[in-house]
Amino acid sequence: MSNTSSVTKKRLTLFINPLIIKHARAQAILDETTLTKLVEKALIKYLPKETIIKNMELDSNITPEK
Secondary structure, three states: OOOHHHOOOOOOOOOOOHHHHHHHHHHHHHOOOOHHHHHHHHHHHHOOOOOOOOOOOOOOOOOOOO
């Protein structure tokens, strides 16, 4: 993935265990970075390089609703 600093950012709301947040904030301070950058780095490391989502084949007897 390319450098995330040149990408426009989007706000995201998550519900995460408070102990994980506390740990992540402390780690961000130790790494001299922001919580946002720490989470981005963790997600980039965790996620595969490419995600493929396949369409499910529709039953020929079902017609799409308009």
